[in-house]
Amino acid sequence: MKFKFSGELQALINKAQSGQIEDVDYIMSQLTTESSLAMTRYVDFALSLVEPDSKGFERIRYYLFNGTLIQRNYASLYLNRLGIWKPVKDAFEQGLIDEIQAYSR
Incomplete structure (x- = not known):
């Protein structure tokens, strides 16, 4: 079954699947x-x-260390879901994300 996504979502999907730096920059720029x-x-x-x-x-x-608060939170969520804890712990210890974000999935 093929899903039909909105234009905004499809654009983000395309960029994510490309996986280039500028594509992630575009995706993160949507978080304001x-x-x-x-x-x-x-x-x-x-x-x-x-x-x-x-x-x-x-x-x-x-972005976990250099983004805006909302960008840091979504970067943390991404890494947590992958089970990559060290950078998230480091960001938490530096006060860049709060405890809730550091441990959310």
């Missing part, structure tokens, strides 16, 4: 204080498609 709930869900789903062995993975890790 004005982002709709739908957009945050789209971003969360798209990030889950970024392969751990891609340049995009390293870029997500970069």
